[in-house]
Amino acid sequence: MRIGPQYVATRRGLLRAGLAGVLVAGAAPAEKSKVVVVRDPALRAGGGAPDSGRVLKMLDRAMQSFWGGDSPMDAWKKAVRPGEVVGLKVNCLSGKGAATSPVLVEAICERLQQAGIPQKDIVIWDRLNSDLESAGYRVASRTDRIRCIGNDAAGYGTELAVYGSAGSLLSNTLTRTCDAVINLPVLKDHGIAGVTLALKNLFGAIHNPNKYHTNVGDPYVADVNMFPPIRQKVRFTICDALTAQYEGGPSYMPQWSWPYNGLMVARDPVAMDYTGWQILERKRAEKGMKTLREMKREPVYIATAAGRGLGTNDPKRIDVVEV
Amino acid sequence: MSRFVGQDAILRADRQSAPAGRVTNPPQVGNLPHMGRRLFLQALALPCLGAVESDARFTVEARFYDKLPYKKIKCKLCPRECVIDDRERGYCGVRENRGGTYYSLVHSRVCAAHVDPIEKKPLFHFLPGSMAFSVATAGCNVNCKMCQNWDISQSRPEQVTSTFISPQNLADLAGRNQCPSIAYTYSEPVVFCEYVLDSAEAGRAAGVKSVVISGGYVQEEPLKQLCRRVDAIKIDVKAFTDKFYKEIVNGDLKAVLNTLVSIRKSGVWNEVVYLVIPTLNDSDDEFRGLARWMKAELGPDVPLHFSQFHPEYLLKNLPVTPVPTLERAKAICDAEGLHYVYIGNVPGHPAESTWCPKCRRVVVERAGFTVRALHLDKGKCHFCHQAIPGIWEG
Numbered sequence: 001m002r003i004g005p006q007y008v009a010t011r012r013g014l015l016r017a018g019l020a021g022v023l024v025a026g027a028a029p030a031e032k033s034k035v036v037v038v039r040d041p042a043l044r045a046g047g048g049a050p051d052s053g054r055v056l057k058m059l060d061r062a063m064q065s066f067w068g069g070d071s072p073m074d075a076w077k078k079a080v081r082p083g084e085v086v087g088l089k090v091n092c093l094s095g096k097g098a099a100t101s102p103v104l105v106e107a108i109c110e111r112l113q114q115a116g117i118p119q120k121d122i123v124i125w126d127r128l129n130s131d132l133e134s135a136g137y138r139v140a141s142r143t144d145r146i147r148c149i150g151n152d153a154a155g156y157g158t159e160l161a162v163y164g165s166a167g168s169l170l171s172n173t174l175t176r177t178c179d180a181v182i183n184l185p186v187l188k189d190h191g192i193a194g195v196t197l198a199l200k201n202l203f204g205a206i207h208n209p210n211k212y213h214t215n216v217g218d219p220y221v222a223d224v225n226m227f228p229p230i231r232q233k234v235r236f237t238i239c240d241a242l243t244a245q246y247e248g249g250p251s252y253m254p255q256w257s258w259p260y261n262g263l264m265v266a267r268d269p270v271a272m273d274y275t276g277w278q279i280l281e282r283k284r285a286e287k288g289m290k291t292l293r294e295m296k297r298e299p300v301y302i303a304t305a306a307g308r309g310l311g312t313n314d315p316k317r318i319d320v321v322e323v
Numbered sequence: 324m325s326r327f328v329g330q331d332a333i334l335r336a337d338r339q340s341a342p343a344g345r346v347t348n349p350p351q352v353g354n355l356p357h358m359g360r361r362l363f364l365q366a367l368a369l370p371c372l373g374a375v376e377s378d379a380r381f382t383v384e385a386r387f388y389d390k391l392p393y394k395k396i397k398c399k400l401c402p403r404e405c406v407i408d409d410r411e412r413g414y415c416g417v418r419e420n421r422g423g424t425y426y427s428l429v430h431s432r433v434c435a436a437h438v439d440p441i442e443k444k445p446l447f448h449f450l451p452g453s454m455a456f457s458v459a460t461a462g463c464n465v466n467c468k469m470c471q472n473w474d475i476s477q478s479r480p481e482q483v484t485s486t487f488i489s490p491q492n493l494a495d496l497a498g499r500n501q502c503p504s505i506a507y508t509y510s511e512p513v514v515f516c517e518y519v520l521d522s523a524e525a526g527r528a529a530g531v532k533s534v535v536i537s538g539g540y541v542q543e544e545p546l547k548q549l550c551r552r553v554d555a556i557k558i559d560v561k562a563f564t565d566k567f568y569k570e571i572v573n574g575d576l577k578a579v580l581n582t583l584v585s586i587r588k589s590g591v592w593n594e595v596v597y598l599v600i601p602t603l604n605d606s607d608d609e610f611r612g613l614a615r616w617m618k619a620e621l622g623p624d625v626p627l628h629f630s631q632f633h634p635e636y637l638l639k640n641l642p643v644t645p646v647p648t649l650e651r652a653k654a655i656c657d658a659e660g661l662h663y664v665y666i667g668n669v670p671g672h673p674a675e676s677t678w679c680p681k682c683r684r685v686v687v688e689r690a691g692f693t694v695r696a697l698h699l700d701k702g703k704c705h706f707c708h709q710a711i712p713g714i715w716e717g
């Protein structure tokens with residue numbers, strides 16, 4: 001796995017967290033950025049909603065393939081460490097259908113607990129309580145259980161984070177509550193920014209995302225991801241590709257959604273975004289639709305993010321592992 | 324505020340400290356639900372609403388938008404023309420698509436209210452020495468890197484503490500605080516346009532004027548409606564290059580110039596402010612270009628204020644504008660034939676005063692935001708009877 005500069009910045013934090021071994025093991029610069037894509041054609045036994053047991057199994061395969069180890073639990077123990085507060089940054093703005101599936105988040109919470117993260121140290125979060133609820137989550141603030149909270153309730157800090165063209169206040173959940181964040185975007189199209197995947201999902205951590213959609217989100221998406229708390233705390237991404245959407249996003253448009261029946265895991269958000277973007281382009285081509293470039297919404301922020309050192313968008317340096 | 328703290332204390336603070344346009348002593352934006360201006364509003368003895376409280380009474384259908392297929396809408400308030408999906412907001416952050424209907428979330432949702440001298444807006448040819456009941460809601464349709472009120476302009480309404488002030492209440496408050504005008508200011512009145520229109524109408528019925536302090540990034544139709552209802556508009560021309568507007572403002576110079584021409588045609592009193600930022604918009608060519616454009620398109624009598632920049636928000640790396648730079652700007656524009664060129668945010672500078680263009684004597688003497696002497700008789704120079712354009716009497 002390629003270690004981009006963001007991991008240099010996070011190195012001290014990871015060392016403190018006892019995860020140095022992970023980094024050292026993957027530190028050879030020649031190595032590629034790994035993106036694991038797992039699919040299960042039998043995910044929807046009855047043809048409807050994904051089967052929760054199969055989602056859990058698919059998650060296990062994805063995690064083990066990405067992190068290695070003899071068992072899924074070995075993999076989780078490489079990803080997180082007891083004592084850490086782990087945030088799950090879901091994507092709920094568009095409500096049910098185009099949001100991170102609760103069935104996936106349940107599976108992640110189950111494995112986190114088995115890996116030694118108690119309920120009190122798990123926080124599901126997004127921008128608004130109402131967004132979370134519209135996606136099927138129940139807002140919960142008791143600190144002895146799994147918390148589920150919007151930034152509107154948790155608040156934002158007072159220090160302006162500034163990088164390049166972006167200046168924002170950051171969610172308290174990100175900066176104060178969480179030690180590590182697992183980024184949980186959805187594989188989908190975005191009518192302004194082209195696609196919304198790992199990088200764009202972090203707009204949910206800032207107080208002014210509406211300011212950063214101009215110019216197809218470039219360079220704003222990349223710049224927001226350069227804010228130190230985001231670089232330091234977002235540890236890896238599990239992209240919900242159970243149902244994917246190739247047009248009409250970010251709102252849920254069933255006519256342009258399809259059961260991809262998959263999950264993707266990566267630590268490099270740029271490689272994740274590039275890979276997910278190509279999946280959406282292939283589906284668009286299959287449906288006879290124009291490319292995002294032709295639609296004047298090519299997600300060029302992905303290349304900008306690569307230029308910032310956040311990861312790689314070079315297909316020769318991305319190792320897509322299909323499981 | 325003045326009724327409780329005492330007018331003198333307020334005036335002293337206002338007239339001496341904050342730069343023009345800035346909310347005086349803005350509290351830091353803090354944690355929800357206490358982010359923003361609770362203290363500020365408590366001083367007005369108005370109920371304050373936390374961010375998590377219901378927004379129903381602030382929510383009115385927006386007046387300027389088109390409905391599109393798939394529950395999308397296209398906003399027609401400003402030239403940006405945001406196309407917005409269901410459940411999403413426009414660039415301004417204060418207007419939201421709910422199921423294919425577009426709503427303003429900031430009608431009567433006041434996050435800053437203050438009694439300011441009209442000179443602080445600045446409007447120099449409009450009821451000099453009077454106070455303006457000044458209000459803002461959250462939100463803005465541009466994102467200037469030098470914004471001095473970014474904590475409200477770049478926030479969403481639920482991220483700042485607000486209070487409900489209906490248009491009628493606003494007109495009453497202005498009257499009770501001896502303010503002959505309401506100023507819509509601090510953030511960007513274009514984004515709370517519906518509230519401005521309704522309040523200006525309520526104000527007129529109560530004998531209170533309305534003034535709009537804006538960046539001028541607005542479409543023709545809402546601008547026309549504003550011009551029909553308000554008494555003065557101050558427009559910030561933030562630079563005279565497209566580059567600056569693109570890189571520093573995220574706006575469009577041409578649209579702002581169109582706005583100025585439309586205001587001129589409408590007959591509404593208009594003044595222009597240009598914040599001079601070292602290295603970014605302080606070239607002779609720009610000052611000369613602006614002066615020539617103004618003289619040709621607006622005439623020589625529209626007041627032009629060159630204001631001193633103070634490092635703020637995303638431009639903290641730049642210094643305060645040197646006074647000689649402001650003097651150079653004024654000299655260039657004077658030479659181009661503009662009649663009323665001022666220097667702002669430099670208390671005590673002679674170019675704060677209004678000079679008669681004919682006899683070259685001071686007709687309105689100012690120090691900071693204080694009017695020291697007024698030598699005008701029914702809008703004419705007391706010494707030579709030259710007509711000085713403006714709205715001098717209420």
Ligand SMILES: [Zn+2]
Pocket residue numbers: 679680681682683684704705706707708709
């Ligand atoms: Zn005279």
